[in-house]
Amino acid sequence: MSGPFAERMRLIRKKVAETGRVFRRNRMGMLGLAILIVFAAMAAFPAQIMWVFSTIGGWDYPYGPHDEVASYGTGTDPSWENWLGTDSRGNDVLARLIYGARISLMIGTLAAAVSMALGSIVGLLSGFWGGWRDEVLMRVTDVFLVLPWLVLMIVFVAVLPGGPSVIKIVIVIGITGWAGTARIVRTQVLSVKKRAFVERAKSVGAGEFHIIRKHIFPNVFPLIFANAILTVALAILSESALSFLGMGAPATVDVTWGNMLEDALNADAMYNGFYLWVIMPGLCIVFLVMGFTFIGYALDEIFNPRLRKR
Amino acid sequence: MRDFRRIILRRVISLFVTFLLVICINFLLFRMMPGDPLQFMVPSDPKIPDEYKKMLIERYHLDDSMSEQFIIYIKGIFTLDFGESFIHKVPAMDYLLEYIPWTLLLVGIASFFMIVIGMLIGIIAAWKRGGLFDSGSLAFSLFFYAMPTFWLAMIMVMAFAITWNIFPPSRALDIGTQFELTLASVKDLLHHLVLPVTCLVLVYIATFSLVMRGSLSDVMTEDYITTARAKGLSEKAVLKDHAVPNAILPMLILIALTVAYIVGGAFMVEYVFEYPGVGWATIVAVNEEDWPVLQAAFFLIAVAVIIANFVSDIVMLYLDPRVELS
Numbered sequence: 001m002s003g004p005f006a007e008r009m010r011l012i013r014k015k016v017a018e019t020g021r022v023f024r025r026n027r028m029g030m031l032g033l034a035i036l037i038v039f040a041a042m043a044a045f046p047a048q049i050m051w052v053f054s055t056i057g058g059w060d061y062p063y064g065p066h067d068e069v070a071s072y073g074t075g076t077d078p079s080w081e082n083w084l085g086t087d088s089r090g091n092d093v094l095a096r097l098i099y100g101a102r103i104s105l106m107i108g109t110l111a112a113a114v115s116m117a118l119g120s121i122v123g124l125l126s127g128f129w130g131g132w133r134d135e136v137l138m139r140v141t142d143v144f145l146v147l148p149w150l151v152l153m154i155v156f157v158a159v160l161p162g163g164p165s166v167i168k169i170v171i172v173i174g175i176t177g178w179a180g181t182a183r184i185v186r187t188q189v190l191s192v193k194k195r196a197f198v199e200r201a202k203s204v205g206a207g208e209f210h211i212i213r214k215h216i217f218p219n220v221f222p223l224i225f226a227n228a229i230l231t232v233a234l235a236i237l238s239e240s241a242l243s244f245l246g247m248g249a250p251a252t253v254d255v256t257w258g259n260m261l262e263d264a265l266n267a268d269a270m271y272n273g274f275y276l277w278v279i280m281p282g283l284c285i286v287f288l289v290m291g292f293t294f295i296g297y298a299l300d301e302i303f304n305p306r307l308r309k310r
Numbered sequence: 311m312r313d314f315r316r317i318i319l320r321r322v323i324s325l326f327v328t329f330l331l332v333i334c335i336n337f338l339l340f341r342m343m344p345g346d347p348l349q350f351m352v353p354s355d356p357k358i359p360d361e362y363k364k365m366l367i368e369r370y371h372l373d374d375s376m377s378e379q380f381i382i383y384i385k386g387i388f389t390l391d392f393g394e395s396f397i398h399k400v401p402a403m404d405y406l407l408e409y410i411p412w413t414l415l416l417v418g419i420a421s422f423f424m425i426v427i428g429m430l431i432g433i434i435a436a437w438k439r440g441g442l443f444d445s446g447s448l449a450f451s452l453f454f455y456a457m458p459t460f461w462l463a464m465i466m467v468m469a470f471a472i473t474w475n476i477f478p479p480s481r482a483l484d485i486g487t488q489f490e491l492t493l494a495s496v497k498d499l500l501h502h503l504v505l506p507v508t509c510l511v512l513v514y515i516a517t518f519s520l521v522m523r524g525s526l527s528d529v530m531t532e533d534y535i536t537t538a539r540a541k542g543l544s545e546k547a548v549l550k551d552h553a554v555p556n557a558i559l560p561m562l563i564l565i566a567l568t569v570a571y572i573v574g575g576a577f578m579v580e581y582v583f584e585y586p587g588v589g590w591a592t593i594v595a596v597n598e599e600d601w602p603v604l605q606a607a608f609f610l611i612a613v614a615v616i617i618a619n620f621v622s623d624i625v626m627l628y629l630d631p632r633v634e635l636s
Contacts, residue, residue, distance in 0.1 A: 135324075139324065139327050139328055139331060140331065142324070142328045142331075143328055143331045143332055143335065145567070145570070146328060146332065146570060146612055146615045146616055146619065147332065147570065147608075147611070147612055147615070148570045148571070148573045148574040148577075148611055148615070149570065149571070149574050150573075150574035150575075150577050150578070151573075151574065151577070151592065151607070151608060151611055154592070154593070154596055155339055155340075155596075155604065155608065156339075158596055158599075158604075159339050159340070233456070237456075237458055240458045240460075240461075241458060241459075241460060241578060244458070244460050244578075245581070245593060245596075246597075247596075258458075261458075261460070261461060261464070264464070265464065265582070270464055270467050270468040270472060271472055273472075275468065278461075278464055278465065278468060279465065281461075282457070282458060282461035282462075282464070282465065285456075285457075285458055285461065286453065286456045286457050286458075286461075287456075289456035289457075290452060290453065290456040293452060293455070293456060294452075
């Protein structure tokens with residue numbers, strides 16, 4: 001196969017391979033990737049992981065996140081059967097922790113995808129158009145930047161129809177978190193727009209959307225991508241905060257680390273000495289967020305040549 | 311000079327537009343809410359007379375058309391009147407006013423410490439770039455940066471209030487006491503403030519230390535730093551007189567942009583510590599579906615952040631004449 005298509009694929013492959021080479025030399029990025037792989041494994045194979053644990057511990061069966069393995073109440077201390085103890089629902093804390101990775105990761109990535117899409121579209125159009133349309137879009141962006149994210153999310157959860165669900169949380173985090181991205185993308189578009197190849201495309205009569213798609217977007221994409229990774233970290237934190245306030249996914253259906261902590265607060269786990277029940281979900285959030293942050297920073301360094309030189 | 315005024319005028323206009331949009335959103339959001347507000351004010355008990363319900367409907371303008379409600383709402387804004395709290399039966403703004411000083415106290419003290427300590431860490435890290443302090447402080451800040459604020463608060467309660475019993479686990483004052491201007495009362499207040507303030511400072515310090523470090527590292531590569539060094543100035547003098555003043559600008563932008571985030575974090579801290587601030591009141595209002603209080607809180611916070619933005623713009627213009635109409 002040859003021709004322009006093959007040539008383009010070759011260039012893309014070359015670029016990806018080059019980025020990979022630089023990334024592998026970045027210690028922070030590789031550490032982040034390692035963390036992420038561990039959590040991805042938890043999200044993909046929770047039942048299998050629990051099966052391994054049950055074999056080691058000699059339990060009757062591998063516990064699921066909703067199995068009542070102890071009586072409903074305030075929780076129990078760690079034991080050989082329940083390594084991290086049980087919670088007030090009588091569920092195994094370890095099982096909930098491992099199954100929790102899936103929903104936490106899912107909400108984080110989906111919500112980040114929604115806000116990246118919104119932010120990129122607004123940023124691209126606003127920067128490209130300029131003039132009064134830019135002005136209007138930026139004022140709307142300002143509103144979302146000005147309002148404290150948490151308050152905005154709480155109000156959106158309250159006003160959107162339907163009970164708490166994963167989809168609703170994804171939408172709420174998505175539509176409250178796009179403004180920062182829009183700003184960053186717009187600034188980048190403004191500088192790309194002035195380059196000669198955009199002028200050339202304009203002078204040969206290329207349409208607006210053609211220029212945005214073929215000339216501006218590819219140049220802004222690396223930035224969007226690095227930013228998206230960082231946005232996932234923020235989305236995971238947002239999810240945990242909402243769930244903690246009892247406004248997230250319902251704990252009886254979808255386990256997340258956030259609603260595990262909500263349960264812990266409601267059952268006074270801090271006062272009753274169930275340390276692991278409080279500590280472990282939080283640690284998982286911290287490490288997952290750190291994993292994404294490390295990768296985000298590493299990519300930022302790679303795509304931002306000015307930083308790489310230093 | 312004329313330019314200067316034009317820039318300020320432009321900023322004022324654009325912030326005013328933002329403010330108008332916030333007002334509209336604040337109105338629309340709360341009319342979109344599902345459910346019947348009456349339901350939350352009076353339990354659905356058949357014994358409650360219809361006249362009472364009718365009186366409530368009239369009092370809260372629940373039956374008026376959207377446009378009439380909007381006019382009432384706009385009129386209310388000028389007098390900070392958001393209607394009466396559904397639950398507490400006092401004007402919503404009055405209800406919130408009681409909580410404001412507590413939040414200002416918490417956020418004020420915490421902001422002071424996070425900015426000062428964050429800047430110091432950033433300066434030392436940039437100065438000794440690549441050294442042990444640099445990587446150590448980076449790991450430290452990123453670890454806390456990745457932490458859910460409420461979780462850190464829970465851990466602190468568990469460790470310092472319950473296990474070791476050094477600080478009180480909740481509230482701003484001992485139960486049953488009111489704040490007075492006596493030494494004992496102030497001591498009690500400070501004692502209660504230690505954990506919430508530390509929690510906020512730890513979580514947000516990274517934001518400041520990282521930006522300070524980055525900005526100072528940038529400045530350190532400038533030619534005038536080399537010139538200053540060539541003149542034979544001591545490292546300390548280079549840092550103090552030439553590098554830091556030029557690196558501080560991005561910090562100012564950051565402080566304004568972070569206000570909204572810190573307020574969000576303060577909400578969670580207040581919730582875990584049952585601290586009687588605006589955040590606590592807001593979360594309670596959400597659970598009680600007390601619209602007027604929520605609306606007033608939304609308005610208050612937005613205005614506070616808009617003002618913070620404006621102040622930082624002015625300060626920046628004053629400090630850096632290069633800032634253009636952007």
